[in-house]
Amino acid sequence: MKNVTILNFSSRKQGNCANIAHYMEVRSTETNIRSFVIDQRISPCNGCNYECLMPGTKCPNISQYQEEVMGAVLQSDVVYLIVPNYCGFPCANFLAFNERSVGFFN
Helix, strand or coil: CEEEEEEECCCCCCCHHHHHHHHHHHHCCCEEEEEEECCCCCCCCCCCCCHHHCCCCCCCCCCHHHHHHHHHHHCCCEEEEECCEECCEECHHHHHHHHHHHHHHC
């Protein structure tokens, strides 16, 4: 049995990304799926001294929700990122997650 994590970066509860995540959850029969909506609970980096980039330290501002999401990512065999595209660019939720990931995985 594979461990799968689905990260939906859209805040729209009934949007296309939510529908894609739901479809993946329903259609999968041989996997253990954890699904997360990446929203404002993971804030962008700001107001710090880049402690996360110093050897042996991690970001002091990581939320409990982000710890849960990152823990699921680390335990997964496969991670699906469902990222909405606005005018050719990923959404702000994805950019915030990407910034915070540096501090978590450093």
